[in-house]
Amino acid sequence: MLQLNKLTKQYATGDLALKAVELEIPKGQVVALIGPSGAGKSTLIRCINRLVEPTSGSVDLNGKELTKLGSGALRTARRRMGMIFQEYALVERLTVMENVLSGRLGYVGFWRSFLRRYPQSDIDEAFRLLERVGLDHMADKRADELSGGQRQRVGIARALIQDPELLLVDEPTASLDPKTSRQIMRLICELCAERGLAAIINIHDVALAQMFVQRVVGLRLGEVVYDGPPNQLTPDTLTQIYGEEDWEATIEKVEDDEEGDDALPQGALA
């Protein structure tokens, strides 16, 4: 269970990016975080693992108050928070396998990590994960030889090999085409369901979020203005989150897509 209590972030510039945000995410729940540019979505995700230091309030993950941890304990706690990025953040000249294994760097000792010598159990797990994300035949390819969708699959496998308690996902599909975006969202949600893993997915595409998650949180100007199921996102609530716009088209798109999307195989390759 993740709990945010009055989480507030004011940047040195004076920007108040989060205003006393309260949020509770139970084990196994996948939440889409939506909101206009500048609403505070990235700040919220980064305050959870303290890549951005909150100004006040607390973050509690499975009974541990992350906001109180010193640097050593924070490093240990961060191992259990997998992060998936928009731009994948892979090491381009390393292979798919090496990139996945880099998710274990927080666990292996200094020399092993320096020499990149991983225990056999990590290598076995990396193969299992690559198989699960549909990339087992590409283990030896260099990251810079992959498509965007394949890169994101590597990013997902790298996050999962950390054995995370929570996934923090920052715009995972922003650089992908619509079909690959769906495949990646489906894969993330399936993996969370299989592992009882909670996730927060910062996502710009409301229709895509509505297709895959059970709960949507809408941020506006650093405040939660919507928290509920995707099917209750009406034009009025979307206006509350994003401001005036013709929302009927967005909502219709979801309904159309839901009808036609079942043809894709589970975990299909990008």
Ligand SMILES: Nc1ncnc2c1ncn2[C@@H]1O[C@H](COP(=O)(O)OP(=O)(O)OP(=O)(O)O)[C@@H](O)[C@H]1O
């Ligand atoms: N490093 C920073 N220094 C100062 N202000 C910042 C910094 N990062 C973000 N902000 C400000 O905090 C607010 C929230 O930004 P944030 O990036 O969290 O929003 P967002 O919802 O993720 O936006 P986007 O969807 O465009 O990525 C904005 O007003 C932004 O200008």
